[in-house]
Amino acid sequence: MNRTDQRPAAIFLMGPTASGKTALACALAEHFDLDLVSVDSALVYRGLDIGAAKPDAATLARHPHRLVDIRDPAQAYSAADFRTDALAAMHEITRAGRVPLLVGGTGLYFRALEHGLSALPDADPGIRRRLADEARAIGWAALHERLGRLDPIAAERIRPGDAQRIQRALEVIELSGRPLSAQQEGPRERLPWRVLKMALVPRERAPLHERIARRFDAMLAAGFLDEAHRLRADPAFHPDLPAMRAVGYRQAWPYLAGEVDAATFRDQAVFATRQLAKRQITWLRSELDARWFDPDGSALADDVRRAVKMFGLRAGHRA
16 A cells, blocks of 8 residues: 555456456445445446346345446446546545445456546437448448548557447547547546455466356356347337347347357357456456455455555455
């Protein structure tokens, strides 16, 4: 603990999907005066419950998570929106004499919160609709190729299948006349909290891959496809909505349309989730000031509690 840093404390608990972040965050909240803030781009949406592995009602009653169920799935929610909402939640928690624990796997949100965002132009619904229409006609891969011609640096950073970020990069270019990458450089803001960063990163991938498969099968047994069918039946929804591009839901859409069989759908969803975990772990490697913990380690809970105590938090009392 840096005793010369007088900023209030905050904790980031990061990790790939299915690494046990929620359970660990709730366990920490039983020992310390922590309030939880979700850092998950799918959990913000109402109705994305089973497929997004949203904490169940009993867990949320015992350990409320801020920034869960705050948007309708037909609404967009950006990293800038998250930063505004997260800062407001953190200030409220700190004023109450408690410590915010931000838990989730959306690296873009963590980075936006910690370092701020460039002053980019506001979203333009007309441009977004036109780009979405073009994508339906020629595919997001073709739009990614266009981005590669207009902003090679941004195209290298953005995956060809990342429709939301491709759309935003092209939108910014149209609105400003400048590449997105050129507008993302600049001085970083200092977060007004001192932060303990903890990352759950498995030493071996096999147990994580097994958990991902087991969890998806459990989702299917719990009625995930019924949930996806209800969402798909809503005329306000379409496959290009950010909510519907979440892993699992994106693979369910063609299955519900009769384009693939059940076994293919299941395999595609599990594979996509494993790929998501791989990308999340790769991102965590860039967080050089994060403390890593093996989620499969026998002493995980004790090791994490010890790190929190060394950061300066004392055990609290929970009713």
